[in-house]
Amino acid sequence: MSEVQETQRDQAAILRFIERYAGHLADAGMQRMAARVFVALLCQDSGRMTATDMAESLQVSPAAISGAVRYLTQANMVEREREPGSRRDYYVVKDDLWYDVITRREQLIHRWESTMREGMDLLGENTPAGMRWKETLEFYAFLHERLPDVMLEWRERRAELHRKWGLGD
């Protein structure tokens, strides 16, 4: 036990952690494999991995990785990078990850607006049910209006933390 270097990581434990946290994300509606890949990426110091690395460390087929990274890039949670003169794709998590994730999700919800408006019209704008949808539209408008400020506030807090942690922004 004492012979193990302190900086050496317990890979098995990290894999279990990946499964556990990916499970949380899956509970919240994310595809399981995409969640695994995403969390695995978050556990890399570099925040970068090739598809081959992922397949190997998660013990799944390259095909599964292919599907997962398509989901993640479409959801804008991960970016694909290719070094010139190489066939190897690197997938990388953004620097200010949560800013992007939240902003994205808000945009998704914003696309439900037209459906809600239709519901309101069908039920009648001045009926109790119609007004419930009207209020819902107002709620999403409120979020759409207010969230950017809050996320900006986060950016400031984050910059401050990085200063404190000696990361030089």
Place this chain on the structure above:
Amino acid sequence: MSEVQETQRDQAAILRFIERYAGHLADAGMQRMAARVFVALLCQDSGRMTATDMAESLQVSPAAISGAVRYLTQANMVEREREPGSRRDYYVVKDDLWYDVITRREQLIHRWESTMREGMDLLGENTPAGMRWKETLEFYAFLHERLPDVMLEWRERRAELHRKWGLGD
């Protein structure tokens, strides 16, 4: 066409709307049947329905409703009410629905904290990967701290709208 009363609702269209909006919620990770039941409830003037009503209007079995309302009550999106001296359960959506839904979801995420902390420790608090989880913990702490204010702000905005719409708060 002109013989139809203006206040009469197009039930078929409303059912299609229910399916459509429930589909959005399902995309966001909610169980399909629970989403249907929830949206159906939102389309009632009273915001209340019995399980039997739901089964009938959505054309599904009582068993499916039973499962869906269990999900919804556990997720605190809907409340069960029983009138004394009756065997009929009414399910009802809260008045300030979105306040509760958002607050709930935030609480759910808060429960992931211990998992995240474990990840941070496994990776080493001072490694780049460990610091990413540290930052994530800070982000959720930020939300936990900031969201209540924002939702309170929503309550004020809502009260104002209700005044404008003549709903007397």
Place this chain on the structure above:
DNA sequence: TCTTAACTTCATGATTTTGTGAAGTAAGTG
């Protein structure tokens, strides 16, 4: 007490989702 209505639970079948292996495409490398 017996009947009936309201709801739940459970086993089952159907559908959907997920991950795989195999085949295919594309792009560096010798």
Place this chain on the structure above:
DNA sequence: CACTTACTTCACAAAATCATGAAGTTAAGA
């Protein structure tokens, strides 16, 4: 111009999820 590596697509099988009917439970009402 072949060879190899990196990745994607596709058909299929395994697994998970979903909704149902049937049986069970509880409680009101006769």
